[in-house]
Amino acid sequence: MSQPGPDEPPLAAPRPSVFLERQSYRRRRLADAARILPFLGAALIAIPLLWPRADTDEGGVSLSSAILYIFICWAALIGVSFLFGLAARRMSSSDEPRAEGERWRP
Amino acid sequence: MATLNVLILVCLAYVVLLFGVAFAADRMAAAGRGRWLRSPRIYTLSLSIYCTAWTFYGAVGNAARSGLEFVTIYLGPTLVMISWWWGLRKLVRVGRSQRVTSIADLISSRYGKSNTLAICVTILAVLGGTPYIALQLQSITLSFSIFAEADPSGLYREGASVFWVAAGLAMFAILFGTRNLDANERHHGVVTAIALESVVKLFALLAVGIFVVWGVAGGVTPMMDRIDASAIGRWDVDTGRWITITFLSAAAFVCLPRMFQVMVVENDDEAHLRTAAWAFPLYLLLMSLFVVPIAVVGLDLLPAGSNPDLFVLTVPLSQGNDWLAMLSFIGGFSSATSMVIVTAMALSTMVSNHLVMPIWLNTRERRSSISGDVRGVVLMARRVSIAAIMALGFFYYRLSGGGAALASIGLVAFAGISQILPALVGGLFWRGATRTGALVGLSVGFSLWVYTLLLPGMGGGVMSASVIENGPFGLGWLRPQALFGLEGLDPMTHTVLWSLSLNALAFCAASLLSFPSPLERLQGAQFVNVFDHSVAPGGWTGSVAQSEDLMIMTQRILGAGPAQDFFQAEADRQGVRGRLPEPTPGFLERLERELSGSVGAATAHAMIGQIVGGSSVSVEDLLAVADESAQLLEYSSRLEAKSAELSRTARKLREANEKLTQISKQKDAFLGQVSHELRTPMTSIRAFSEIMRDTDGLSADETRRYATIIHDEALRLTRLLDDLLDLSVLENGQVNLNMGDATLRAVLDRAVATALAGVERPLRVRRSLPSERIALHTDLDRLGQVFINLISNAQKYCDAADPMLTISAYDVGGQVVIDFVDNGSGVPADAQSMVFEKFARVGFDKAGGAGLGLAICREIMQRLGGEISYLPGQGGAAFRVSLPLAHRQAAQ
Incomplete structure (x- = not known):
């Protein structure tokens, strides 16, 4: 029963385990991504601090481009967070043993 | 121009609408209808009480003064929200599993249900919250005064209006915030009203922004040009402040009592965080989208020296757009009211649970199990606290004169409340954090905050200029705004740097040096490993039958109906019919948690302790704390003991069974034996007596021989019967x-x-x-x-x-x-x-x-x-x- 013979069709039982493993692997990586996200956000927010200041020769960056940069980064963070929320919802709904979802933690 | 009367009318109508919505939502929730009341949308919108009047008015003012710096106030919470997976999720889970009622309750619960700590946090929150409430009152008054200036009747009196606003808000908070005692029963009315208010304020700000960009500036590109051409048209932020305020707003977002209230206490479902994680940052983004345009246009259009904090109102007014100004006024009004209401609710819960109840319990001592309805006391305490907190805010406003810029008061409050952060984060993620550490850290951070920020900020009356300039007693290194000679920093950056770093340092050092009590270690394990075992800590060892006392007390806190339901459910669980359940440790611990939802962990702990009096931590609990491997070890050894016991019992059973079968076999054999023993002599007696009867001519010798045989056999029979008789006599003790x-x-x-x-x-x-x-x-x-x-x-x-x-x-x-x-x-x-x-x-x-x-x-x-x-x-x-x-x- 452990090894299906060459003529037999492959048994259904071993299949899902491979599938599940892959899914839980994906899930873990997704959690990693969620963990990285705030650091990425902090880095993006800190970048403007490196820009030339208004009192330097170049006269600094114009406020309109600064606004564009900040708001685009902000929107991107929101977008990624939204996608992560969707993925987390799908994972948790497809999660059959709920306890495993609970254990999926940082 | 809209008159003041119209404004007041609109205001009142709006307040009536709020009351109506809150009332309807409460009714719907009570009737079990309205699933949408518990939807993630409402949850997200309720989070937006983060955006107070300070944000509504102050952000534009801030932008007009220092460009893009204002976004940091929103970026901090955004970072917190997108890290919900390992931050807020844990906080919410802990809050729900421990039935936490406030941030003070959470901290106290984590550090061994210490009421001292809860009192510290409560005082800190009240001290930080009061100026904040004053700030809201100020913003409402300021916006009133804008309309009053233009009103010909001149009936407007500032003092009276502040008083009535404060009184009205207190009323609302008392009416809808203290309906039920159990903080874990959601205040649907308040939350729904807040959600409505957050829609209103977003709508108002967007309306003003759209008017400014497309109505005044004439589109996005001209607006951008205008921004670049303005006085704040270059990227120029203070690096220190940028980082500090981002960090501070992130910290305050978690620590503020009102945020904790809506985020953790009013949370219905952990999964709501998933939606809020992107929806709330989106809300913040929309709120700040038009701030710079409004500020730039305000700077352009309005005369120099006009208050930039009120551009949101004055820009539409100056363009003659009264209705837009009215809408914007309502937006500011709703941001102020929602914040004040929730803050008052959150603070009053803390004050009543951690200040009033312990005092009340102490003065009553043992009598708590005899007299009056505790629910009435708690609710009354909450109502009085709300009134008192509003009064404090009102007096703070009157005393400070409402001079300082809005944003600075808000930041002062942020810096104060953020002192909880080390204890909070340490408590959630570090099992080594102790009560002593939390107390020391809080005290250090709190005193530094008071000394370096609060007192200097309150003006000459409290701390003289010479102290600020030269330090107390001329000690230069103790100058409040240049502590330890650290000069040239922005005061806010300076305070946050010193207070939070020394707070965290003291917290860690004292935690490392002190030793936690058993209950503390238990709670620590519960908090840090909340995802591993969301079960409660083991608790009381109530061996005496105090169920009746417990029942009386519970009735007086939860009310008769719910208390009886709870006890009935427990009795069913224990399989007890028709009487009160036994005070098992499990039951007591569930009861304590149930009560803590109403009066806070520390008080509930104390009340149960008064009645049960037993030790609250058993040896098993301590073993469970030891650590993961010890837990496993303990579990397996317990299994081993159990299985050994089982096999012992099985062996005994087997032996008993064997003996029984053997006895039964022997009985059968004995019956066979007895019949055989009886039959053999009987047969020979019969045979020989027949011979003697039927055979004629037996010799005397033969006759004697046969008679002897018959006699011997009869003797054998007698012996057997004697034995049986003997045994039965002996056995019967006769x-x-x-x-x-x-x-x-x-x-x-x-x-x-x-x-x-x-x-x-x-x-x-x-x-x-x-x-x-x-x-x-x-x-x-x-x-x-x-x-x-x-x-x-x-x-x-x-x-x-x-x-x-x-x-x-x-x-x-x-x-x-x-x-x-x-x-x-x-x-x-x-x-x-x-x-x-x-x-x-x-x-x-x-x-x-x-x-x-x-x-x-x-x-x-x-x-x-x-x-x-x-x-x-x-x-x-x-x-x-x-x-x-x-x-x-x-x-x-």
Whole structure:
């Protein structure tokens, strides 16, 4: 029963385990991504601090481009967070043993 | 121009609408309808009480003063929200599993339900919250005054309006915030009203922004050009402030009592965070989208020196767009009201649970289980606290005169409340964090905050200019705004740097040096590993039947109905019918958690402690705390113990079963034996008596022979029946003992002689005569019967070639012990436990008695106060007879 013979069709039982493993692997990586996200956000927010200041020769960056940069980064963070929320919802709904979802933690 | 009267009318109408919405939502929730009340949308919108009037008005002011710096106030919370997966999720889970009522409750609960800590946090929150409430009142008044300036009637009086606003808000908070006691029953009315208000303020700000960009500036590109051309048109932010305020707003977002209230306490479902994680940052983004345009246009259009904090109102007004100004006023009004209401609710819960209830409990001591309704007390305490907090805010506003810029008061409050952060984060993620550490850290951070930010900010009246300039007593390194000589920093950055870093340092150091109490360690494990085991900490050991007291107390806190339901459910769980459940540790701990939802962890703990009085941490709990591997170890050892116990029981059962089967078999065998024993003599008696009757001419010799046979067989029958009768008499205890005195030697002599009389091949008996000189006072005939039985058994069963019986006697501490050991093969091991049973016969092949001999011996010995037992491992069959020597002295 452990090894299906060459003529037999492959048994259904071993299949899902491979599938599940892959899914839980994906899930873990997704959690990693969620963990990285705030650091990425902090880095993006800190970048403007490196820009030339208004009192330097170049006269600094114009406020309109600064606004564009900040708001685009902000929107991107929101977008990624939204996608992560969707993925987390799908994972948790497809999660059959709920306890495993609970254990999926940082 | 809209008159003040119209404005007031609109305001009142708006307030009535809020009351209506809150009332309807409460009704719907009570009726069990309105699933949308618990939807993630409402949750997200309720989070937006983060955006207060400070944000609504102050952000534009801030932008007009220092460009893009204002976004940091929103970026901090955004970072917190997108890290919900490992931050907020844990906080919410802990809050829900521990039935936490406020941030002070959470901290106190984590550090061993310490009320001292809860009081500290409460004081900090009230101190930080009061200026914040004052700020909201100020913003409402300021916006009123804008309209009043233009109002010809001049009826407007600032003081009165602030008072009525404060009173109205207190009313609202009391009406909808203190309806139910249990903080874990959601305040649907308030939350829904807040959600509505957040829609209103977003809508208002967006409307003003759209008006400014497309109505005034003429589109996005011209607006961008205008921004670049303005006074704030270059990227120029203070690096320190940028980082500090981002961090501070992130910290305050978690620590602010009102945020904690909506985020954790009012949370219905952890999954709501998933939506809020992107929806709330989106809300913040929309709120700040038009801030810079409004600020730039305001700077352009309005005369120099006009208050930039009010551009949101004054820009539409200056363009003659009164209705837009009205809408914007309502937006500012709703941001202020929602914040004040929730803050008052959150603070009043903290004050009543951690200040009023402990005092009340202390003054009542034992009487808490007899008198009045605690619910009334708690609710009243909450209502009074709301009023008091509003009054504090009002007086703070009147005293400070409402001078400082809006944003700075907000940041001062942020910096104050953020002092909780080290204790909070440490408590959630570090099991080593202790109560002492939290207390020390909080005190250090709090005093630094007061010294370096709050007092200097309050103006000359509280801290003189010379102290700020030169330090107290001329100590330069203690200057409040340049502590330890750190000069040139922005005061806010300076305070946050010193207070939070020293706070965290003190927290860690004191935690490392101190040792936590058992309850603290238990709670620590519960908090840090909340995802591993969301079960409660073990708790009380209530062994006394105090269920009735508990019931009385619970009724007075939860109300009669819910308390009875709770106790009924518990009784069902315990399988108890028709009476109160036993105060098991599990029940007490569930009860404590139920109560803590109403009065806070520390108070609930104290109340149960008053009644039960038992230790609250059991050894098992401590073992459970030890750590993961110890837990596993403990679990497996417990399993091992259980399984050992099981196998012991199984073995006993098996033995009992074997014995039963054996007994039953022997009974069958005995019946067969008895019938056989009875039939054999009967048959010969019948046969010979028939011969004698029917045969004529029998010789006298033959007749005598046959008669002798009949006589012998009759004797055999009699003996058997005698044995059976003897046994039943002995067993029923009807035997009369015929006590007499003799030496053991005499008894043995007679027994040996009797037993071996008339035997063809008597076995040799070895005795040690000197040791048999023991005086006995007992029923000598019965004892002799036992000895005869043992000796004739040996004679019958000893299978040695040269059978020999050794009889030895000892005097062992008041007992005479006589051993009968033969040199045969002994009794087989599997039969040893059976030899004294009735009908037991070892080996059915050997003809003999009916297996009653040893059973009779056992009965006799029991009557005589001694015992007879089989001695295994003596080389042959060995029996030990022991008898007490009660009358030895008298016999000698």
